[in-house]
Amino acid sequence: MLRALLVLSLLLVTATAQATIYRWVNAQGDVVFSDTPPPNGKAQKLELNHPLDTIQTPQQPLSPPPGLAPGNGNQRSAYRALTITSPANNQAIRANNGDITVSLNLMPALMPGDRIRLFMDGAQVYSGTSTQIPLHNVDRGSHTLYAAVEGRAGGIAIRSPGVTFSVLRHSVLFNPGQSPTNGATSNASGAANQAPRAPMMPRAPQFHAPN
Structure with a gap:
């Protein structure tokens, strides 16, 4: 049954x-x-006096993917590229005063409410909206840079690859015109020419009493 x-x-x-x-x-x-x-x-x-009725199941709205929720980073996919074009990777820059300019390429352009942040050696050195960023009094030696765009609702929308560069500055500890002999220059024979001495005072004549 x-x-x-x-x-x-x-x-x-x-x-x-x-x-x-x-x-x-x-x-x-x-x-x-x-x-x-x-x-x-x-x-x-x-x-059968009445045909069977079908019931339509209401469709549930699809949830947005993580990171694309409205009002929170919904422009993550808007930026296609962010790169540091200057200085170039592994570039050595002669800047005796330590002043350099960092140039960024952002595609598309920065959107209203977003900010550009620049980091050097892990510390933030700039926050603003310009893609031409001047840096002053950068120390001699090697440094690393990367940039990021922060969305208006918070969170990083895009980040650039890192760039390594070196700054060459004149050092007061090195003087090419100075020899290792504390300022004395060598003549052709290799002997050091000393500074002229002041003339000696003439001695008073000595008289001997007769015996």
């Missing part, structure tokens, strides 16, 4: 367009339901 009820349920589900179901008992004594009559035509005809 349970099997027959299961078959009937399946037929009712698929009988949206049909309105007639046939019921009969087969040779094994099982009750059979079908939308077509048996070959011998001996079956009870069940008329």
Whole structure:
């Protein structure tokens, strides 16, 4: 009986367009339901007065991907590229006063409310909206740079690759015109020419008493 009820349920589900179901008992004594009559035509005809109604399941709105929630970093995909074009990677810059200019390439242009941040040796050295950033009194030696764009709602929208550069500055500890002999210059024979001495005062004549 349970099997027959299961078959009937399946037929009712698929009988949206049909309105007639046939019921009969087969040779094994099982009750059979079908939308077509048996070959011998001996079956009870069940008329469906109302076709089955279908219920539409409401669709759930898709959640935005992480990091693209409205009002929080929704412009992460807006920036395609951010690079440091000057100084170039591994470039040595002669700047005796330590003043250099960092140039950025941002595509597309900075959007309203966003800010550019520049970091040198891990510390922030600039925050603003310009892609031409002057740096003053940069120490001699090697340094690393990277830039980032901060969205108006917070969070980093894009970050540039890192760049390493060196600053060459004149040092007061090195004077090319000074020799290692504390200011004395060497002549052709290799001897050091000392500064001229002041003339010695003449000695008073000495008189010896007669014996």
